[in-house]
Every structure is written in structure tokens, then in C-alpha cells.
Amino acid sequence: MADDSSVTIIRTFDRHCFDEVCHCDWRITLQNCEEHHAMYIINVINIIVSALGCIIGIGLLIYRVGMKGHRIWSPAGTVTGIIRPKPVDCSMVLFAVFNALRFITSLILITDVDPGNLLGRSVLYEVPWSIGLGGITVYLLGVSQAIAQSHSTLGWLPSPWIVDVAGIIALTLPTVGIFITIAAGSTIDSDQHVAEILTRINYGIWFIWTAGIGTAVLLAGIRLVRILRIHHRKLRQGSTDDAVRAGIFKIQVAIAAFTLCLYFFSFVLLLYGILRDLIMENTTGSIVLGAGWSLTAGITVLVVQISIIFSRNTTRNAALRSKKSTDESTDIDSSSGNSTRPDHEAGVGISTLGAVSTTFQNDNEAIMNALQTNYPQEQNYCLPASKKPNSSKYFRFGRKNTKRPISTTSSQMELSRYSD
Structure with a gap:
């Protein structure tokens, strides 16, 4: 066995070398390292997946917003609260931006543009994930606001202002990771140890946040599907039975895809935050983790987009007439x-x-x-x-039970449109 003292070790933020064998941090560079070939292929695949997701997303937005007249944001007065995203349409905008930035990130890595700018590459790598998580978050918030308008779910959600506060925090907190990344990138040359600590802290925060959003999406999805199934069992119209079940299936696909993606991503972030050095220096482990990290989100977006595009035959369904x-x-x-x-x-x-x-x-x-x-x-x-329910009674969070407006076409359709 060779004496360890005879091994020349060169350790930088983006590269760990042992004699002539180097391992790279594939987030910011792919050149001259053991992982180069495999991560090059993975990034090419990511370019294809991201381009496809971006094109499909833009196409869906053109069809839904431009042709069908959907809105990305609900007008004031149609629903309560400040945060009023249309779940699918708003999330599709953010997912399109996410895919576009992931496309650019992988393209820069495989072409090795501006290799010395580690700060710029680090920030460019982190920004898309904040936007992608934002896409899932607005989906969750949009569904929550839509359900909150339903008479049948009164009391399930807190007051609108609490939903707004939680929504603002959920959308802005991931940007903290970008500032930590900027701080880490700024200290790479002056203090590498501090840069590595900040990177670990960043991914520790991301682990907590992605796991939390994943749990919220899972619980909200279970609750929503349960509500829909209860009403479906109460009313089994022959002409609409298949359509209702198909709609519920679309919801389940989106919720399952988002939840699995977020839980997997949180697990990967936890491993990388704790074991960054060991992962970088283990070629097989680094490639496996890099493949999952790079491709899972893009594939998840594609799955959700395909579930939105999928449509049953409307000619035989009386519920889908004009x-x-x-x-x-x-x-x-x-x-x-x-x-x-x-x-x-x-x-x-x-x-x-x-x-x-x-x-x-x-x-x-x-x-x-x-x-x-x-x-x-x-x-x-x-x-x-005298016997109608009194809507002025107090309940949860010490506020008055908000009086729901009588159902209108627009408010009743709000819930169903989130997965059109």
C-alpha cells in the first residue's frame, strides 16, 4: 500500500485532486475530472428534457391563456386574499422559466464558458431551483385559495390573511439560499473553508424547506382528493362519472409527482450538505447523486405537463358538451x-x-x-x-367565520380549472 505522504493532494472549492486523479464539483465545472464523461452525458440529457419542458410549457400557456382565456392571476374581488395564483397557469410560467435556466446552466457546463467565474456559475446553478420550487408553491397556494372559496370545505383552511402570510414566506424564503450562495462564491478565493461551510448551511436550509413544502403538498392533496371522492360517491351521474374520475386522477398525478420530487430532492440535499467532500471524492456516488439531482425536477415537470395535456374523448361524454x-x-x-x-x-x-x-x-x-x-x-x-346557518359565529384563529358568497359560475369553476 502506498504511503499517504507520497500522494500530492490539491484541494480547491470546485476540485479535489489526488496526484493525477481529480474529482470535480459538477454543479460548477465538468472539465478534467473523473466524472467528466458521465456528467457530460447527463447534462446533454438535461438539455433535451429542459428544452422539451420549456416548449411544452410555452405551448400550454399559449393555448390556455391566449386561446382559452385563462388568467395567470385571479383578479381582485373574485377570490379573497392577496396571493391569488391560478394554480396550473401560474406554475406553468415558473416551470417554463425554470426549464429555460436549467437549459442554459447545462449548456454553459458542457461548453465550459467563462470557467474562472465560479461565483457566476454558482448563482446560475442555484437560481433555477428557487424558481422551480416557487412553481410548486404557487400550485399549492392556488389550490388552497380555490378550496377556501368552497362552501363545502369551510373551516378546513385558516383565515385568508394567514394563507397570504404563509404564501409570501413560502415564495420568498428560498431566495435566502441565493444570497448565501453569493456570499459563499465571494469567499471562494479569500477563505475556501468559509465558502464550504456556507454551502453546507445553504443545502441544510434547502433540505428543511423542500421537505416542508413536500409535506404541505402531500397533506393538501390527500385532503382535496378525499373531498372530491366523497362528493363523487354522493353523486354518480352516468354521463359524468368517467370525467370526474379522470379529473381526480390528474390531481393525483400532479400531487404524487410534486411530493416524490420534493422528498427525493430534500434527501439529496441533506446528503450533499453533510457529505459533500466524501461525495465529491467517490466517482460512482457523485455520478449517481448528480444524475438524480440534475434530471428529477425536469422529468417531474414533464409528467405534470403530460397529465394536463391528456384528455379523454369528449364526443361520448355528455358532461363535456358546449x-x-x-x-x-x-x-x-x-x-x-x-x-x-x-x-x-x-x-x-x-x-x-x-x-x-x-x-x-x-x-x-x-x-x-x-x-x-x-x-x-x-x-x-x-x-x-330564522333557521339558516349563522355565518357570524367565531371559530378558528379567533376571527369571524367569513361569509362565503353565493356560488357563481366563476367561483365554482375556480377549483376545477386548476388542472384543466
Whole structure:
């Protein structure tokens, strides 16, 4: 066994060398190290995945916002609170930016542009992750705000101002990691030890934050799917049954993908923060961890995008008819006195599905139809004023129970549109 004193060790922030064998920090460089070939291929794959995700995301935004008229942000007055993102459309914007920046990051690494600028490379590597986490966060906040407008879920969420405060913190806290990265990059030349400590602290904070957001997404998703399934069991309309189940499946795909991604990412960050030196100096371990770190988020975004694009055949589903055809069928049924529509029986009038759009509607709107049919406030129309629920009673967080507005087309469709 060779004497350790005969081994020449060169240790820098981005590279650990033992004689002629070097291991690199593949976050900021790929050149002249044992991991070069494997990480080069991984970054090429990431370029393809990121480009595909960016193109699909932009295409979805053009279709949904430009052609279908969706909004990225809910106008003031339509929902309560300051943080009012449309879950899918707003998250798609951030995911498109995330993929674009990840594309640029990998391109710089494989072409080795400006190799001496470690500060710039470190910051460029960190920024996309903050934006990607922001995309998942606005999805969670948008779903929470949408559910908060539902009569049937009154009391599940805290007051709007608490949701706003939590949302602002959730969206801004990840930027702290960028400032820590800037501080670490600024001290690479003057004090390498401090730079390494700051890097470990940064990923320790990221571990806590990603695990926390992942848990919040999981719990919110479980609660939402449970609500939808309860209403689905109450109302099993033959024409909408498949559409409702398909909409619930889309929600489950998004929640599962986001949760698995965040939990995996938090695990990787914890390992890297604690064992950075050992990981860098172990070629196999470094490559495996680098592959998971580099590709998981992009693949997750693709899975969610594909679930959004996926659409069942609308021609055989009466729940997905256009407004005109639905209105005509309603008039015919009403005139014959044989209406079988739950909305009609509840005294609400024309179904939300028939009043939402003049174009074909997708399966998630059938979910809202099932929810609306069983809303408690619809039964209140038949009660005398003295026996209607008192909305001024105090409950959770010491605030008045906010009086929910009577369901309107826009507010009722809010929940269903988040995974259109």
C-alpha cells in the first residue's frame, strides 16, 4: 500500500485532486475530472428534457391563456386574499422559466464558458431551483385559495390573511439560499473553508424547506382528493362519472409527482450538505447523486405537463358538451317536466357545466358539477331565514367565520380549472 505522504493532494472549492486523479464539483465545472464523461452525458440529457419542458410549457400557456382565456392571476374581488395564483397557469410560467435556466446552466457546463467565474456559475446553478420550487408553491397556494372559496370545505383552511402570510414566506424564503450562495462564491478565493461551510448551511436550509413544502403538498392533496371522492360517491351521474374520475386522477398525478420530487430532492440535499467532500471524492456516488439531482425536477415537470395535456374523448361524454347544446337540452327537459339534472332539482337552475363555456369543456369541470350539486348552501334556499346557518359565529384563529358568497359560475369553476 502506498504511503499517504507520497500522494500530492490539491484541494480547491470546485476540485479535489489526488496526484493525477481529480474529482470535480459538477454543479460548477465538468472539465478534467473523473466524472467528466458521465456528467457530460447527463447534462446533454438535461438539455433535451429542459428544452422539451420549456416548449411544452410555452405551448400550454399559449393555448390556455391566449386561446382559452385563462388568467395567470385571479383578479381582485373574485377570490379573497392577496396571493391569488391560478394554480396550473401560474406554475406553468415558473416551470417554463425554470426549464429555460436549467437549459442554459447545462449548456454553459458542457461548453465550459467563462470557467474562472465560479461565483457566476454558482448563482446560475442555484437560481433555477428557487424558481422551480416557487412553481410548486404557487400550485399549492392556488389550490388552497380555490378550496377556501368552497362552501363545502369551510373551516378546513385558516383565515385568508394567514394563507397570504404563509404564501409570501413560502415564495420568498428560498431566495435566502441565493444570497448565501453569493456570499459563499465571494469567499471562494479569500477563505475556501468559509465558502464550504456556507454551502453546507445553504443545502441544510434547502433540505428543511423542500421537505416542508413536500409535506404541505402531500397533506393538501390527500385532503382535496378525499373531498372530491366523497362528493363523487354522493353523486354518480352516468354521463359524468368517467370525467370526474379522470379529473381526480390528474390531481393525483400532479400531487404524487410534486411530493416524490420534493422528498427525493430534500434527501439529496441533506446528503450533499453533510457529505459533500466524501461525495465529491467517490466517482460512482457523485455520478449517481448528480444524475438524480440534475434530471428529477425536469422529468417531474414533464409528467405534470403530460397529465394536463391528456384528455379523454369528449364526443361520448355528455358532461363535456358546449354551452349551446347543454342549454338546449335543459330547455327541452324543463318544458317536458322530466328534468333529471341535480342542479334543477336543487332549485339552482342551469348547470354550471352548461354556463361556463361555449367550447367543449374538459373532465375536470365535471368534478365541479359533482361538488356543486351537493353544496350545503343550495339546501338553505328551502329553509326559513330564522333557521339558516349563522355565518357570524367565531371559530378558528379567533376571527369571524367569513361569509362565503353565493356560488357563481366563476367561483365554482375556480377549483376545477386548476388542472384543466
